[in-house]
Amino acid sequence: MFQKYLNKDEWFLNIRGDILSGLVVALALIPEAIAFSIIAGVDPKVGLYASFSMAVVIAFMGGRPGMISAATGAMALLMVTLVKEYGLEYLLAATILTGVIQILAGYFKLGQLMSFVPRAVVVGFVNALAILIFMAQLPELTNVTWHVYALTAAGLAIIYLFPYVPKLGTLLPSPLVTIVVITLVTVFFGIDVRTVGDMGDLPDTLPVFLFPDIPLNLETLLIILPYSVSLAMVGLLESLMTATIIDDLTDTKSDKNQECTGQGIANIATGFTGGMAGCAMIGQSVINVKSGGRGRLSTFIAGLFLLIMVVFLSDIISVIPMAALVAVMIMVSIGTFDWGSIKNLQTLPLSTNIVMLATVIVVVFTHNLALGVFVGVLLASLFFANKISHFMYNESSYDQDNDTRTYRVVGQVFFNSADKFYDSFDFKEVVENIVIDLSKAHFWDISAVYALDKAVIKLRREGANVKLIGQNEASATIIDRFGIHDKPEEIEKVMGGH
Amino acid sequence: MQSIQEVQKAVFACIDGSKFSEAVCDYALHIAKELELPLVLLHTIVHGNLTQNIDLSGNLILGDREDLLDTLSEEDAAKSKKIRLEGKELLKSFAQKLQKHGFHNFITLQRHGTLYENLKEFEDKLRIVLLDIYEVDHSTQNIIRDLNAPIIVVNKEYSPIKNIMVAFNGVGGSIRALEEVSASPIFAKDLKRYIISVKNEKQEAQDLIKQAQDLIKDPSINCEYIAKEGEALKEILESLEKNSIDILAIGSFSHGKLKTALFGSFTTKLICNVEIPLIILK
Numbered sequence: 082m083f084q085k086y087l088n089k090d091e092w093f094l095n096i097r098g099d100i101l102s103g104l105v106v107a108l109a110l111i112p113e114a115i116a117f118s119i120i121a122g123v124d125p126k127v128g129l130y131a132s133f134s135m136a137v138v139i140a141f142m143g144g145r146p147g148m149i150s151a152a153t154g155a156m157a158l159l160m161v162t163l164v165k166e167y168g169l170e171y172l173l174a175a176t177i178l179t180g181v182i183q184i185l186a187g188y189f190k191l192g193q194l195m196s197f198v199p200r201a202v203v204v205g206f207v208n209a210l211a212i213l214i215f216m217a218q219l220p221e222l223t224n225v226t227w228h229v230y231a232l233t234a235a236g237l238a239i240i241y242l243f244p245y246v247p248k249l250g251t252l253l254p255s256p257l258v259t260i261v262v263i264t265l266v267t268v269f270f271g272i273d274v275r276t277v278g279d280m281g282d283l284p285d286t287l288p289v290f291l292f293p294d295i296p297l298n299l300e301t302l303l304i305i306l307p308y309s310v311s312l313a314m315v316g317l318l319e320s321l322m323t324a325t326i327i328d329d330l331t332d333t334k335s336d337k338n339q340e341c342t343g344q345g346i347a348n349i350a351t352g353f354t355g356g357m358a359g360c361a362m363i364g365q366s367v368i369n370v371k372s373g374g375r376g377r378l379s380t381f382i383a384g385l386f387l388l389i390m391v392v393f394l395s396d397i398i399s400v401i402p403m404a405a406l407v408a409v410m411i412m413v414s415i416g417t418f419d420w421g422s423i424k425n426l427q428t429l430p431l432s433t434n435i436v437m438l439a440t441v442i443v444v445v446f447t448h449n450l451a452l453g454v455f456v457g458v459l460l461a462s463l464f465f466a467n468k469i470s471h472f473m474y475n476e477s478s479y480d481q482d483n484d485t486r487t488y489r490v491v492g493q494v495f496f497n498s499a500d501k502f503y504d505s506f507d508f509k510e511v512v513e514n515i516v517i518d519l520s521k522a523h524f525w526d527i528s529a530v531y532a533l534d535k536a537v538i539k540l541r542r543e544g545a546n547v548k549l550i551g552q553n554e555a556s557a558t559i560i561d562r563f564g565i566h567d568k569p570e571e572i573e574k575v576m577g578g579h
Numbered sequence: 580m581q582s583i584q585e586v587q588k589a590v591f592a593c594i595d596g597s598k599f600s601e602a603v604c605d606y607a608l609h610i611a612k613e614l615e616l617p618l619v620l621l622h623t624i625v626h627g628n629l630t631q632n633i634d635l636s637g638n639l640i641l642g643d644r645e646d647l648l649d650t651l652s653e654e655d656a657a658k659s660k661k662i663r664l665e666g667k668e669l670l671k672s673f674a675q676k677l678q679k680h681g682f683h684n685f686i687t688l689q690r691h692g693t694l695y696e697n698l699k700e701f702e703d704k705l706r707i708v709l710l711d712i713y714e715v716d717h718s719t720q721n722i723i724r725d726l727n728a729p730i731i732v733v734n735k736e737y738s739p740i741k742n743i744m745v746a747f748n749g750v751g752g753s754i755r756a757l758e759e760v761s762a763s764p765i766f767a768k769d770l771k772r773y774i775i776s777v778k779n780e781k782q783e784a785q786d787l788i789k790q791a792q793d794l795i796k797d798p799s800i801n802c803e804y805i806a807k808e809g810e811a812l813k814e815i816l817e818s819l820e821k822n823s824i825d826i827l828a829i830g831s832f833s834h835g836k837l838k839t840a841l842f843g844s845f846t847t848k849l850i851c852n853v854e855i856p857l858i859i860l861k
Binding site: 094095098105106108109123182240243244250252253255256257326328329331333365367370372373374412415416417418419421 | 601626629632633634635639640641642643644645648651652655681707766828
């Protein structure tokens with residue numbers, strides 16, 4: 082068991098690359114932790130402790146080496162009302178419960194359910210996330226003096242232009258340069274803008290174990306459970322999607338169920354150290370890969386370095402203007418956005434685009450990524466059912482000698498095509514014998530069986546001799562279990578043509 | 580030449596172009612002839628996911644993910660191509676060598692992925708696996724640990740096998756080692772066999788030897804039994820030298836994984852110290 086978590090290959094194969102990338106990533110974690118603590122309505126230290134604890138625990142327990150987990154915007158947005166109505170202690174309890182739910186998800190191997198989430202929904206999720214991260218920066222940019230706009234613009238300019246500086250450009254992380262330069266400028270010129278210190282407490286000690294101060298009763302559970310369920314779902318969705326992105330980038334595999342369990346353990350640890358729930362982050366994980374991070378060490382270093390910086394340099398961190406962090410977060414938002422998906426809008430089928438855009442719209446309006454995914458999956462399933470229902474037709478032929486009408490049903494009969502199937506019979510025709518050949522049909526559910534029964538009964542009422550032939554195995558199983566008309570005498574077990 | 584799918588059981592020689600690949604091929608040829616089985620020359624293309632493209636600028640631009648994927652894929656493609664061509668050359672030269680020895684019942688095989696993954700995939704086809712000592716590192720340890728087939732670790736140039744020593748400690752792996760060595764056609768019947776047991780007490784060692792004698796039922800086998808007291812590694816190495824042994828047979832890792840992770844296993848120590856090929860049995 083320990084061997085699994087201390088795999089030397091996953092830890093120490095890329096020491097130099099992992100340490101450097103971990104340092105770079107830590108710098109991109111701080112703005113997100115601070116920015117979204119504020120949005121969740123708690124002190125920045127809650128987000129910063131969470132980022133430390135998530136990163137360090139997931140480094141050991143996660144199923145995807147090199148992926149970065151910390152306090153995230155997606156999760157923070159789900160906590161807002163809980164914090165507002167019940168306070169921080171309930172958030173910590175909800176974080177622990179989130180972890181428990183995620184461990185259960187890992188235990189029951191729910192990671193596999195990701196196969197029900199189509200690509201369009203994943204893209205919609207990612208784009209919605211990018212928009213949410215961007216929108217979360219807007220409060221820092223409204224009702225402020227022009228200085229803030231100037232500083233944010235300057236920050237973005239440094240982030241995107243500094244890498245072009247020869248030599249230094251690819252050695253020094255440009256978010257760090259941005260933060261340092263913007264901070265120095267505001268301090269030097271005495272510009273009066275909001276700083277991190279104005280937003281609440283920063284960590285002043287190492288995190289300590291503490292039990293959330295809440296009454297342990299059913300009432301508490303009922304308060305936090307709905308939040309925990311959403312948090313657990315969104316956390317796992319974002320983590321598993323990020324894992325897939327990292328898998329693709331690095332051409333390696335990851336253990337999705339271990340990732341579920343790992344996220345759970347990390348959230349429990351985070352709740353007990355006074356942090357808010359977190360999950361994997363797409364932007365920062367991509368930065369990690371870009372910076373050469375591959376192993377678990379990179380995640381560990383990111384968390385550790387973040388803690389060292391915020392605890393020992395908290396005086397310096399508190400004078401960083403929010404504008405600098407906004408600039409970094411706008412960059413994370415841009416990097417999270419799936420740019421290819423916009424270019425593909427023209428070439429992809431309309432239904433795919435609708436699924437993607439619906440996911441985005443629902444998320445942007447509800448601030449709940451789980452709802453967006455739910456709507457996206459639902460829509461995608463309906464579109465799929467609709468497409469498949471086109472694969473059904475009923476051809477008929479008439480044999481004058483025996484006064485026999487033969488129907489040959491071809492294709493998929495299920496809830497969505499059942500009415501079409503029923504309507505394809507000519508009930509007005511006066512005929513002695515009717516043969517319904519099902520050998521090329523698939524009967525998927527009781528809607529299909531019911532439609533067949535209804536058709537057979539109606540035809541019999543009209544006085545025709547109805548004979549069913551050639552059910553395939555799938556149809557036969559369903560008919561055998563649910564059908565009320567005569568059992569077919571001949572069952573062709575072999576499906577031709579399908 | 581047949582395809583790997585048609586092969587029922589075969590001798591697998593893992594070739595990676597390191598120092599003793601040639602010797603691996605030679606030993607494999609010898610054993611495949613003894614067993615009258617096909618020989619599979621296996622070359623694997625491991626996809627390291629490390630990169631030379633390190634960009635510490637820490638920023639992300641629009642479409643960066645797609646660009647990053649392109650960059651990393653191109654880098655991997657170039658690396659894979661190079662290793663693939665090198666492997667092809669290697670397999671070709673070994674194939675020619677086998678043909679020169681008049682051996683034609685072999686196939687050459689190139690696979691993507693780690694050696695462990697690929698051997699695991701063919702596990703039911705493995706009669707015996709031969710590895711170069713330079714292929715044995717911490718990542719291939721699980722080949723030795725949980726691949727269900729005998730493994731020979733080759734650590735020197737080929738020389739004919741004229742005798743064999745079995746290190747016997749009375750438990751799991753080493754009992755099967757004894758059975759395999761006494762009964763299997765991997766080793767010719769007239770081969771001289773040495774059975775060694777090392778314990779802290781002389782008496783215990785002799786008890787083990789007695790157990791070993793009971794296990795070897797065939798009286799026609801030419802066996803010599805050695806009971807020693809002292810430190811196992813040191814005594815075994817001394818006996819190997821004294822009797823100029825050609826190959827050493829041992830049972831596989833028998834400790835718990837945690838203990839192995841912390842203290843290193845006896846098998847690992849032997850692999851590192853022994854100067855003759857080692858056959859590890861499960």
